[in-house]
Amino acid sequence: MTPNQSLLSGIKLRKQFRVSAGPASQTGLLTSVDGVDVEIARGETVGIAGESGCGKSTLGKILAGLMPPDGGEVRYCGRAIHTLPPAERERFRRRTQMIFQDPFSSLNPRMRIGDSIAEPLIIDGGSSRQAIRATMLQLLETVGLKAEHANRFPDEFSGGQRQRIGIARALASSPEIIIADEPVSSLDISIQAQIINLLQTMKSEHHLTMAIISHDLSVLRHICDRVLVMYLGVIVESASAAQLFQQYQHPYSEALIAAIPRISGQPGHTAVVLAGDLPSPLAIPPGCRFHPRCRYAVELCRTTPPVLEEKRDGHFAACHLSKDIFPG
Amino acid sequence: MIGQYSYFRAVFWPRLARNRFAVAGAIVVLLMLAVALLAPLIVHFGPNEINARAVLDPPSLRHWFGTDDLGRDVFSRIVYGARISLLVGFVAAGIAVLIGTVLGLVAGFYGGWIDNILMRVVDIMFCFPTFFLILAVITFLRPSIWYIMIVIGLTGWMGVARLVRAETLSIREMDYIMAARCIGCSDRRIIFRHILPNAVSPALVAATLGIAGAILTESALSFLGIGVQPPTPSWGNILTSGKDYIEFAWWLSLFPGLAILITVLAYNLLGEGVRDALDPRIKR
Secondary structure (H helix, E strand, C coil): CCHHHEEEEEEEEEEEEEEEECCCCEEEEEEEEEEEEEEEECCCEEEEECCCCCCHHHHHHHHCCCCCCCEEEEEECCEEHHHCCHHHHHHHHHHEEEECCCCCCCCCCCCCHHHHHHHHHHHHCCCCHHHHHHHHHHHHHHCCCCHHHHHCCHHHCCHHHHHHHHHHHHHHCCCCEEEEECCCCCCCHHHHHHHHHHHHHHHHHCCCEEEEEECCHHHHHHHCCEEEEEECCEEEEEEEHHHHHHHCCCHHHHHHHHCCCCCCCCCCCCCCCCCCCCCCCCCCCCCCCCHHHCCCCCHHHHHCCCCCEEEECCEEECCCCHHHHCCC | CCCCCCHHHHHHHHHHHCCHHHHHHHHHHHHHHHHHHCHHHHCCCCCCCCCHHHCCCCCCCCCCCCECCCCCEHHHHHHHHHHHHHHHHHHHHHHHHHHHHHHHHHHHHHCHHHHHHHHHHHHHHHHCCHHHHHHHHHHHCCCCHHHHHHHHHHCCCHHHHHHHHHHHHHHHCCHHHHHHHHCCCCHHHHHHHHHHHHHHHHHHHHHHHHHHHHHHHHHHHHHCCCCCCCCCCCHHHHHHHHHCCCCCCCHHHHHHHHHHHHHHHHHHHHHHHHHHHHCCCCCC
């Protein structure tokens, strides 16, 4: 991928939060995102995977321009967004929309959903009320809701319906980029598939570029062109979805993939259980961040942090041992 | 439909109507308003009509609430007093809620040094014993109900500001605020269209309770003789004239006292009903 193809990219993004921990209210510095490079090409769907607390949501908000990074920069069409003149920055912001995890907190409970969906159009200005209403109704229909739903309030809808409303609102801004933060993880399995299908349809109909954040690799598997695996604020593996699932090059990805529930035990697949919890982002382990939980870890892993390097064509991983553990 | 905001019709009213105490409160409140507005049509005697032959008459069919030391009809004075009390209540609470809501929204939304300064002002204002502050200010000014309203309003906004700020702080973190930023809402639009309608519940409750508080404060000031000046009737100064005759003319203290009690109770019941009806977490 050549740089001029990338629509949205993040260069050495870093974000820290000051948190008070413990009863003595000491403040600690929580490193949420620690030097992450991301490139998203026009039309691509990129998945960002990782456990809760690995910084994937923070990364999403930074990429959407909703949270300024402490270090590094976000580039839109190759230009750093913090250097854009206000009007263009505003344009970037509107053309980059987010879909949120919790469909119960992402809609204003005191606003009729028609008004929520129409709001981006009202802010854009220039359209008559009738035109706005027509567009709004069309959007409702696009996401599988009915015109009469427009007058209702969010608490009259189910989680799946609310997520559809969230998608309609995001589409109302005619976005180029959609960043979906755990779009299905609070929904029932049966509804998950519907929303994933809807996202895919929207993507092809509106020529969208998407980043989908999820802790569930099985969600990402079928819709993403490329998947980034994050662990404690860094990217440990980046590969096409197919490559990642067949020839993962990082023990963490191996564990995540093994954690996907299967209907029957497949021969040749041993369960890889991740030992322990995600270490506190307040005290990141030295060396490779994954070494305390890695079953292959050797002395080198405890002292030297591995760098993200190309193991195969377009397949990056940050592991000292990948060539030995995952040969050919 | 678009841009038209009628959450109230769809959700708020039906919920309020189901709360019997709140409905009772609302009926009394409306009744009091009607009484105040229609005062001349209700009473048979002028509030300041002196009758030397009917001094301190007990309640009768002619004088429902009896007469006072000058032979004035207590019922008429209470009816006219309702005008003063309600006016003071509404205007003072209105001033307090307006100031408190705007400052609370701004402090909670922007945070940082703006929040710090505003909240320190609140702390300082809370340090003054409000009632004595009002006493001090009123003694310097000519006693007038307008000054009373303004002073009660200016010393009563801090609680509202704190409540609205706290509500704003939690609403600010909701995803729909993030979504509003995402679609390009201005700060003003976020504050007034997304935060205010969701933070309005403590402000409305505070307004209703504030009316009750302001009525009480006005009564107390008038009782002390620095509020509404006689002969203009107010519930407080009717009580004052009653205290000298309490041993043999109980009606002179009982009825204005009941008027204050019932009105304040009604506003409090209504206020609590409004709070419950506005709380989206409470489902019935």
